Amino acid sequence: MNNKLLKAIQTIEKRFGVEEHIFRDEYSLIVSPGDVVEICRLLRDGFGFDMLSSLTAVDYWPEGDPRFHVIYQLYSIENNINLRLRAPVSDDNPAIPTIEGIYPNANWHEREIWDMFGIKAEGHSDLRRILTPYDWEGHPLRKDYPLGYEEVQFTFNADEIDAKKPYVKE
Template sequence: MAENNRAVIKLKEKYADSILEVKEFRGEVTVTVAREKILEICGFLKDSLRFNLCTDVTAVDYLGKQEPRFMAVYNLYSIPNKDRIRVKAPVPESDCAIDSVTGLWKSAIFLEREVYDLMGINFRNHPDLRRILMTDDWVGHPLRKDYPLQGPDREPYKGRLS
């Protein structure tokens, strides 16, 4: 059924070489695309297919399960068409960066900052890429799977809870 989705059909027509995978699960369509084309593909989705709202930007850490280690995830919505699509792009640990979509959707400014802060993915050309939840002097990125459970350089709690 994902293959019959209007956005998937248009994306495959225009970006066949950049579409890595198309999946549908419980009625939700996910398209995995080449990282180098994320800005161009998202621009096409916004301008040509009217996905005018970026509802979320997040990331997944596949430490030890697959390469590349990270996946940037964009949840988009078309208000006029009442349609959703999820776009994913693999991000390798060795070059942990992807182009920012803040020029397309202003809502991505804070969403990308959160992903940067908690997962350590850099967004190229972001207008204000800095921590948003953790303090400026915080070491590391707490949602990475290899982040120490007690935090960086912290001793486990040895006191009483009561």
């Protein structure tokens, strides 16, 4: 294990009391959402994690508690190390503080998790839907949101489905 990474993890563990998860040499720290901004600032300024690779979320509905995990994938160009932060967020009015001030490219990623999961980024400068239409209802990547599957047309049910299909009249 990289010394720099070890040091960063130890420092964070000491200051914030986080849980560690290792799988295939990938290190994840499970942090509380309130600490995310502080930890990110510490990692960027103190340990050279200068790039936010990816920011996303996972939904563990129905049995997961807390329901969501917000995932921050950080990368340090100088030391060539990856570190992942996972912030559990509960179902009740889910929200995380924005890290836009630390990594400017978190802006769109946070808009995306608002659009897709309904997790609000508090203090975000421009929290609008980004991928779905402006008046879309619901948050598609939540597990309780249906896929919107349409029945496939075969020979035996072609006419039946054809009748239901909303073809446009000129």
